[in-house]
Amino acid sequence: MDIKIENLTKKYGAQKAVDDISFNVKTGEILGFLGPNGAGKTTTMKMITNYIGIEDGNIEIGGRSIKDNPDELKKHIGYLPEHNPLYLDMPVIDYLKFCAELQDVAKSDIPSRIREMVKICGLNAEKHKKIGELSKGYRQRVGLAQAMIHDPEILILDEPTTGLDPNQIVEIRKLIRDIGNQKTVILSTHILPEVEATCDRILIINKGKIVADGTSETLRKQSQGQEIIKVKIEDGSSNDIITALQNLASTAMVDFVDKNQNKFEVHSQPNISSKRDIFNLCVEKKWVLTEMSSQETKLEDIFRNLTMN
Amino acid sequence: MNGIWTIAKKELQSFFDSLIAYIMLVAFLGFSGFFTWLYGSDIFLVGQANLRVFFSIAYWTLFFFIPAITMRLLAEEKKTGTLELLLTKSITDRQLVIGKFLSALVLIGIALAFTLPYYITLSNIGNVDHGAILTGYLGLILMSAAYISIGLYTSSITNNQIVAFLAALFIGLFFHIIFDVLASNFTGTLGAIISSLSLSVHFESITRGVVDSKDLVYFLSIILGGIALSEMTIAKRK
Numbered sequence: 001m002d003i004k005i006e007n008l009t010k011k012y013g014a015q016k017a018v019d020d021i022s023f024n025v026k027t028g029e030i031l032g033f034l035g036p037n038g039a040g041k042t043t044t045m046k047m048i049t050n051y052i053g054i055e056d057g058n059i060e061i062g063g064r065s066i067k068d069n070p071d072e073l074k075k076h077i078g079y080l081p082e083h084n085p086l087y088l089d090m091p092v093i094d095y096l097k098f099c100a101e102l103q104d105v106a107k108s109d110i111p112s113r114i115r116e117m118v119k120i121c122g123l124n125a126e127k128h129k130k131i132g133e134l135s136k137g138y139r140q141r142v143g144l145a146q147a148m149i150h151d152p153e154i155l156i157l158d159e160p161t162t163g164l165d166p167n168q169i170v171e172i173r174k175l176i177r178d179i180g181n182q183k184t185v186i187l188s189t190h191i192l193p194e195v196e197a198t199c200d201r202i203l204i205i206n207k208g209k210i211v212a213d214g215t216s217e218t219l220r221k222q223s224q225g226q227e228i229i230k231v232k233i234e235d236g237s238s239n240d241i242i243t244a245l246q247n248l249a250s251t252a253m254v255d256f257v258d259k260n261q262n263k264f265e266v267h268s269q270p271n272i273s274s275k276r277d278i279f280n281l282c283v284e285k286k287w288v289l290t291e292m293s294s295q296e297t298k299l300e301d302i303f304r305n306l307t308m309n
Numbered sequence: 310m311n312g313i314w315t316i317a318k319k320e321l322q323s324f325f326d327s328l329i330a331y332i333m334l335v336a337f338l339g340f341s342g343f344f345t346w347l348y349g350s351d352i353f354l355v356g357q358a359n360l361r362v363f364f365s366i367a368y369w370t371l372f373f374f375i376p377a378i379t380m381r382l383l384a385e386e387k388k389t390g391t392l393e394l395l396l397t398k399s400i401t402d403r404q405l406v407i408g409k410f411l412s413a414l415v416l417i418g419i420a421l422a423f424t425l426p427y428y429i430t431l432s433n434i435g436n437v438d439h440g441a442i443l444t445g446y447l448g449l450i451l452m453s454a455a456y457i458s459i460g461l462y463t464s465s466i467t468n469n470q471i472v473a474f475l476a477a478l479f480i481g482l483f484f485h486i487i488f489d490v491l492a493s494n495f496t497g498t499l500g501a502i503i504s505s506l507s508l509s510v511h512f513e514s515i516t517r518g519v520v521d522s523k524d525l526v527y528f529l530s531i532i533l534g535g536i537a538l539s540e541m542t543i544a545k546r547k
Contacts, residue, residue, distance in 0.1 A: 049397040053547030075399040085390030089326060101315040102398040146394075 001076055001153040001184055002026050003048065007057035010043055017043040019208035020057070025201075027153070030180040032199030033188035036307050040208040041188040042082050045156050048186070049079045061154065075104060078152035080160055084143040088132030092123060092142055095131060096149055103150035117145040120175065136163035144172070148179070155179065157187040161194060173198045192299045206307040219302050227268040230257065231278060232291035238262050244281055250274035263291070312400035316408025317415065320382070324416055333374055337420050341366045345427060358435025363427055364445045364516050368509075371417065371453055372485055376477035378416060379460025380470045382409045383539065388468040392543075406539045410454075410461055417453040421446060441518040448515035451528040452508065456481055458535025465542040484508035484531070 003025040010018040018040040046052045059066040100110045121141040204212040245254040257263040268274040282289040324330040345363040386392040463476035492504035511524040
């Protein structure tokens, strides 16, 4: 089921938590929702899950507006809320059964669904314990299990990997990737490597507005504008090399990284690569090019650029 | 419909899991049994084969016990954030509120069912007016339902259980006794209006064995009013 969000707006008092945002998510796509604290991620997710109402704009799920069919559409959504609230005095199995019943899972299917969730989320050793006795990582798994118990077409996960240990994080990410093949997944996080590892597409919002939308590669390209290359050239004097590099048509700026080792940082002209020119230059001058690596802008830098102002 | 029952079942389960139900049952049966059979103006002192004594004891014990049962119904869900979890499942606000209401009503029903031996005992030692006892129980159930819906409402406005408990007692006190006292200080129309607001007046008339549609309308409007207000308070998050 596709999610289509149009001009969504929500105000808390005078403050606009979500300010006129629009985007689409297609089936089989995992959308990473990024943003600093208070950017409006959780508010948007709460509106999609119909926990809070829409003020302006519209959300369509599978072509139907959430305003007209709120209760019918909730069946197709699995939701893991931000702080993963759970009934601590309930045993895991009872809790999953309760959630399955609330989601109108057919009575005969409930035991097999519970078994499957216990297996997928790795809860087998803990399934008879009360939720309150579980560690944070296991509680998070219970949260994921309840979100997926009715096999929803859409999964909304608000910071799904908080509190998990590195092994569990890898497992949960893999799980999300597997699920994401057939379903529509929106996950919010502020762990940036997580987005790169799990998401097909990244949406960065800041102060209620969308500031970036695309795959991590396109975001990199957009924010970079120009290519930055690190080179190490031997068999020449550093001053000769730097002048020659600066005279290339495709370079914008050249700087020393380490003068003694002849290491340079080359900024290319916008939208042009200077790699070939540098290579040809070295061939012509009989210098030896021992290192050439293009420097990637880190997602962290993109994030900071877009959300600090 | 399924949603209501799922919520009610789960809530009833947690009453029993958390011992609230057992404490409530033991205390209620202890109090009412003691004063009905053993102490004060008990059945043997009155010397009549009816349960009027029991009904007037239960009238007070239930008044105090019900807010203690209802205080956590919604306040706790709000505090722990599980309300968000429930309301994003395929269940409406109304189903949730009614489910919670029913769970408390069923618990009270269980407590009252345990007093049926009183009735059986009584019918063995004297000539019992069966109709009056039936309406007496009806009165207790209606009164309980009214206080449950008031308690449910006060539980919906706060996430602090103590506040919910005290607020329910405070509002309940008006219906339970204050309107009655006030009514006796006024004459004419004003007195009649205040008197008609008093729960004790309507309760008395039902336990006397007369089920008047006026009394039924009175109880039903408190019950539905409380449920509707709770639903509106929950919906305010939107």
